[in-house]
Amino acid sequence: MRLAIDVMGGDKGPCALIEGAARAVVDHPGLELVLFGSRQQITAELLRLPRPLAAATSRLAIHDVTSSVAMTATAAWALRRGQSTSMAQMLRCVAQGDAQAGVSVGNTAALVALARRELGMLDGMSRPAISTAIPARRGRRCYLLDLGANVDSPPHRLVEFALMGAAMARQVDQIERPRVALLNVGAESTKGSLSVREADRLLRESAARLPFAYLGYAEGGDIFQGELDVIVCDGFAGNAVLKASEGLAGMLVERVQSAFASRFRGRLASWIARPILTHLKQELDPVRYNGASLLGLQGIVVKSHGGTQAEGFYYAIRRAMQEVDNSLPERLAKRWACYG
């Protein structure tokens, strides 16, 4: 398997990304990565890798690109002037079939716009949505989308997101008839913005033909209840909810940790607290780490957090690998082709 990785952009520079990429090839013997970025910078970072990771550099190819998309760039700039950036070249590599998927930590707006142009959309989808599965009660997960590919979303696009999310839940989690809801400020049909109410009307109208169970409105807390498989919202609200949840999860883990530390010390603390904290962190890792998929494209693109560490980037690469194994875009397209 060969993936294309844009190592430019991101808040922490390429260092953590290259470490994450090296770990991924060490752990997956069949994996090759093409790193898009400044050869000089990448080579310097590769030389700094600790010994066990350094062994993997033969499967890390470098595609030398000197220009990159700034975090402050707009989508319009990326489309007009971004052709030679590491992000655009990484995406072209995926579009041409030289890599099976792409991963970037860069500017989201630019990534969405360039991915749409380079890879094209699947039939019936007008714009990509960013989605991730959030861990919920009873070991379940809830696909939340859009997480920020679009800052606002007209009703028909929310309907497309519902189709994409449901296809993910069926394809990845084998849920026969996913339960789908629209995020709103209350469960009553009189509430919410015009756009959400119109999307609700469209979904109710076509409920009989939908390849999922449409359950009406959900509120923010329902994400974690384990009773819904997909929650659809505009990218602004989804992004705020995801980042707030990550922030809160991080704060709570710290608080549990310090509550332990103030009560038990040394060995006793290790014996009592460590296994519980490890367990808690593992359960929260999907919220904190696993990157997010750009859905609706004719190809696989994973967006990793801008501020990610090596571990987070490693998970984003793993996610791209899983989507390749799943032949995700082709299968998603088939799932919604029967509809409409």
Place this chain on the structure above:
Amino acid sequence: MRLAIDVMGGDKGPCALIEGAARAVVDHPGLELVLFGSRQQITAELLRLPRPLAAATSRLAIHDVTSSVAMTATAAWALRRGQSTSMAQMLRCVAQGDAQAGVSVGNTAALVALARRELGMLDGMSRPAISTAIPARRGRRCYLLDLGANVDSPPHRLVEFALMGAAMARQVDQIERPRVALLNVGAESTKGSLSVREADRLLRESAARLPFAYLGYAEGGDIFQGELDVIVCDGFAGNAVLKASEGLAGMLVERVQSAFASRFRGRLASWIARPILTHLKQELDPVRYNGASLLGLQGIVVKSHGGTQAEGFYYAIRRAMQEVDNSLPERLAKRWACYG
């Protein structure tokens, strides 16, 4: 002190509300509550109170009202036909000065519309905002608003929210120059919806005259970092973030609890786990419980969760009492009168 309480509406019926109200008068000897709702239902609930609470019923007056605002009612319905409901009468009681503050668990849209008409807005404010202080790192708190009084907000209203939030942080938390930011999908100035970008422009333009430090954009995770005192957003995103945070906090407390329970049993578990869990829950209580203020009105109105238990309603009453002690509306109005 005399408060007006609307005990109709809410997902659980008046039972929990009346228990919460009774606890509040037991704990606060100078407090009197006027309960707006069906005399028959309220009397039946009062008779069912356990003995220590039953003693307080002499300070629980009943204002018999048979009609109430349904959770499915629209703001327009409430304004046209809701004059005789328990919610409207409770608000009128506050407007006429017969009570110093009002509390309701009812329909948010109706409460906002009726409160605006019955109490009127403070000078310079066009619409109420719902706000609460969210516990953050380093013992700090962050005022988040709007939490759902409005489903979308034009730029000038986001600026008003910034003024209201900053006035709260100064008045309640004694922060000399509150740090205020706008919620957005990224920190870069090129990002976000038109409305947020225009509000950012307005705030930057008048930065020198603002009674707070405007710091630009914040992301969802910043709510919990303890580096901002106020985060402003439209009511849709704020509502989603608040409810998602409550849901996640609840799920995490459960997970820590069950991780303990699976590792330690009986007395050992009580000794190790209970103090830590108690501490954690106390820290999260403000997120889960304390109700939210309707800011910008010429009077004090607290909105408690629709699905609240007795304890949550008790906290909402306490919040209203604190705002009375603080003479909140008058002082807030003075704080922003100097501006603009």
